[in-house]
Amino acid sequence: MLEISNLYRQFNNRPVLKAISLRLEPGEYVAITGESGVGKSTLLNVIAGLNRPDRGRLALDGEDYAALGEEALTRLRRDKLGFVFQAFHILPHLTLRQNVTLPLWLKGQGGPWADRQAECLLDAVGLADRAESWPRELSGGEMQRVAIARALVHSPRLVLADEPTGNLDPTNAARVLRLLGERIRTAGSMGILVTHSPDAARSADRVLQLTPEGLRG
Numbered sequence: 001m002l003e004i005s006n007l008y009r010q011f012n013n014r015p016v017l018k019a020i021s022l023r024l025e026p027g028e029y030v031a032i033t034g035e036s037g038v039g040k041s042t043l044l045n046v047i048a049g050l051n052r053p054d055r056g057r058l059a060l061d062g063e064d065y066a067a068l069g070e071e072a073l074t075r076l077r078r079d080k081l082g083f084v085f086q087a088f089h090i091l092p093h094l095t096l097r098q099n100v101t102l103p104l105w106l107k108g109q110g111g112p113w114a115d116r117q118a119e120c121l122l123d124a125v126g127l128a129d130r131a132e133s134w135p136r137e138l139s140g141g142e143m144q145r146v147a148i149a150r151a152l153v154h155s156p157r158l159v160l161a162d163e164p165t166g167n168l169d170p171t172n173a174a175r176v177l178r179l180l181g182e183r184i185r186t187a188g189s190m191g192i193l194v195t196h197s198p199d200a201a202r203s204a205d206r207v208l209q210l211t212p213e214g215l216r217g
């Protein structure tokens with residue numbers, strides 16, 4: 001379960017996140033929409049433990065972030081989170097298969113089994129025949145699909161996806177949204193999708209609106 005209560009975060013004395021509360025049960029998948037600059041990416045970064053809140057409680061499966069040092073937070077991120085960033089963060093010196101396998105390597109799960117998981121995910125995002133390609137050979141949308149495959153390969157407890165269909169055509173967007181929803185619901189994990197797209201938001205179970213006053217919906 002993800003529990004967020006009364007979270008605040010400001011930058012240079014300017015409040016960005018104010019009184020944010022959210023509770024996600026296993027198997028739940030929500031979309032967060034809201035105006036540009038309202039703090040959606042900041043909220044995902046705080047939930048990912050990449051950014052500490054100024055106030056408020058944040059706990060994943062009962063583990064309170066405030067009680068975790070940097071090393072423990074890194075471990076939580078590695079073991080329990082799958083993150084699709086707006087700037088994909090695909091490693092240029094690894095092939096697509098290696099990029100997608102990376103979260104499994106980091107958990108100490110390498111070898112043929114891990115390769116098969118990566119191939120399965122690359123297939124699911126329509127890139128089965130590109131496993132040995134290098135990131136420099138990819139289009140923006142292909143890169144985005146690799147990032148989604150990598151975020152899901154280790155069956156994380158919580159998937160955080162920041163505008164994951166921003167660079168995709170309607171067919172691939174629908175494919176990726178279906179994959180995200182299916183994986184989260186069948187694995188009983190949790191998902192937060194940040195998007196400006198009403199179509200993408202509708203693919204989640206609930207749509208929440210981030211406003212300067214908090215999360216509504």
Ligand SMILES: Nc1ncnc2c1ncn2[C@@H]1O[C@H](COP(=O)(O)OP(=O)(O)OP(=O)(O)O)[C@@H](O)[C@H]1O
Nearest residue numbers: 011012016034035036037038039040041042043196
């Ligand atoms: N490290 C930082 N230092 C200072 N200000 C920041 C920092 N990170 C974010 N902000 C500010 O916080 C506000 C929220 O940014 P954020 O990227 O979370 O918005 P967003 O809702 O995701 O926007 P968009 O929909 O345009 O991607 C912005 O005004 C941004 O300038």
